[in-house]
Amino acid sequence: xxxxxxxxxxxxxxxxxxxxxxxxxxxxxxxxxxxxxxxxxxxxxxxxxxxxxxxxxxxxxxxxxxxxxxxxxxxxxxxxxxxxxxxxxxxxxxxxxxxxxxxxxxxxxxxxxxxxxxxxxxxxxxxxxxxxxxxxxxxxxxxxxxxxxxxxxxxxxxxxxxxxxxxxxxxxxxxxxxxxxxxxxxxxxxxxxxxxxxxxxxxxxxxxxxxxxxxxxxxxxxxxxxxxx
Ligand code: ASP
Numbered sequence: 001x002x003x004x005x006x007x008x009x010x011x012x013x014x015x016x017x018x019x020x021x022x023x024x025x026x027x028x029x030x031x032x033x034x035x036x037x038x039x040x041x042x043x044x045x046x047x048x049x050x051x052x053x054x055x056x057x058x059x060x061x062x063x064x065x066x067x068x069x070x071x072x073x074x075x076x077x078x079x080x081x082x083x084x085x086x087x088x089x090x091x092x093x094x095x096x097x098x099x100x101x102x103x104x105x106x107x108x109x110x111x112x113x114x115x116x117x118x119x120x121x122x123x124x125x126x127x128x129x130x131x132x133x134x135x136x137x138x139x140x141x142x143x144x145x146x147x148x149x150x151x152x153x154x155x156x157x158x159x160x161x162x163x164x165x166x167x168x169x170x171x172x173x174x175x176x177x178x179x180x181x182x183x184x185x186x187x188x189x190x191x192x193x194x195x196x197x198x199x200x201x202x203x204x205x206x207x208x209x210x211x212x213x214x215x216x217x218x219x220x221x222x223x224x225x226x227x228x229x
Contacts (some may be wrong), residue, residue: 011190025085026059032087033064035071036156037184041122043145046090049119067183069157072098072105073124081106083129097199098159108160123223124165125207128183128199129192141173154188154197157181162188165201165222172185192216204229 002081030053034046043065051062071094081087095109107113126140129178134140144151153170155162162185170176182188192200192213200221208229210216219229 018128023229026057028086029060029062030085030202031062031064031087032166033074033087035068035089035091036160037067037075037182037186038065039186040156040184040189042090042092043184043186044205046121049090051128052058068161068179069100069183070094070163071156071184072102072107072159075107075109078099079112089113089118093156093158093161097164101159122203122205123221123227124161124201125204125211125218125222125227126165126199126201126220127207127211127218128168128190129195129197130215130217132198132217133220137219140199142178145173145175148177151199152178152180152197154180154182154184154185154192154200155165157183157190159183162200162202169201209226 008140024171032046032050034043035075036042043063046063050063053061066077068074071091074089075091075095078089098105099109121165128140128158132143133142153166155166157180163179163181166179180188180191180197182191185200185206188197189202189206189210191197195208204221204227205215207218211218214229
């Protein structure tokens with residue numbers, strides 16, 4: 001898993017229903033559901049996109065957070081909504097991976113939605129609490145390996161990009177540590193800043209400001225090239 005992506009989708013047939021009444025659509029506000037907590041990277045992208053959509057559509061796009069660990073409740077809500085184009089979902093790589101990770105998922109990412117398009121493609125960043133006792137990647141790995149029973153890794157629940165990134169990391173270094181699931185990486189970041197969890201892997205969208213502000217330590221990015229920011 002190299003990057004985390006954001007896509008937007010309608011409940012199935014949303015586009016068809018919308019195009020049948022193309023002259024009228026949209027005649028009222030559109031709700032954009034975010035599967036994670038406010039203030040996190042998915043929420044940040046949603047708010048930028050919703051704002052940008054408002055002018056050309058002539059209607060407000062209201063962002064609504066429906067956070068749950070793993071982000072599995074928002075897709076279910078959009079699936080169960082009227083397929084008229086007024087309930088849209090923004091999600092990421094989790095739409096593709098959750099079917100392999102949950103035994104009982106109450107939506108099918110392929111057959112229950114119409115996909116509108118890819119919005120962005122952003123690398124993940126491996127970060128640790130500001131006082132993590134390592135100054136480079138080698139020391140970071142050494143510390144984790146030596147203290148694997150004490151170290152904890154925050155994420156947004158099973159299937160979230162932060163979870164997959166951490167799993168990949170642990171598998172690469174062949175060391176398992178305690179994973180702490182949150183309803184999004186906004187609350188996970190708060191605990192990382194407070195030092196109650198040790199490290200996290202999250203979209204650059206959410207990590208850049210904290211890195212630049214010296215609040216967290218950064219040890220790597222998941223892109224092949226160095227991230228300009
Ligand atoms: N960054 C989270 C993730 O792990 C989701 C979020 O809070 O936006 O996928």
